[in-house]
Amino acid sequence: MTEVLKEALLAPDRRATVIKDIEQLIDAEVAEKNGVGGMAVKSGYAVVKKMNSTFVSEAVDSMLDRFVDSVEPFYAQHQASGEGSFADHLVANSSDVADALLGVTDDRAENSRRESVKKAYARLRPQAKKHVEDALPRLGDLIERHMSAVQSG
Known part of the structure; x- marks a missing residue:
């Protein structure tokens, strides 16, 4: 299978822009959360960003290769079907896409040497799939x- 996304999104001249765009996607998704659960997500996210303003971009950068690997098969399916937008394809396969993306963060948390990270992740993980599914339209558009841009440039 051709790794079209990997070649485009991980190219050295594009990687920093992709990371910045994903951080903006995360910021936008967090900002839209509401209710008690949304308040918890917002406050936790604010604490993380206040403690380390580069945490999100560094985390995205460290996991980007694996995130792209996990989305690549869905992109190939979309290209083969030739139907609709990639965002629509991700939404139509939202459970599988979310599981694939969360597999990356699950591995990262599991392999962390910091118990505080493992505990925080364990508290947030039950709601994570819904949040990831909610973000798929933006991810597909991104x-x-x-x-x-790669194809026209």
């Missing part, structure tokens, strides 16, 4: 934007 990927399509980058793929269009």
Whole structure:
């Protein structure tokens, strides 16, 4: 299988922009959360960003290769089908896509040497799949934007 996303999104001249765009996607998703659960997500996210303003971008950078690997098969399916937008394809396969993406963060948390990270992740993980599924339209749009830029450039 051709690794189209890997070649485009992880290219040295594009990687920093992809990371910045993903951080903005995360910021936007967190900002839209509401209710008691949303308040918890917002406050936790604010604490993390206040403690270390580069934490999110560093975390995205460290996991980006694996995130791209996990999305690549869905992109190949979408390309083969030739139907709709990639965002629509991700939403139509939201459970599988979320599981694939969360597999990356599950591994990262499991292999952390810091118990505080493991405990915090364990508290947030039960709601994570819904949050990831909610973010898939933006993620699909982000990927399509980058793929269009690569193809036209």
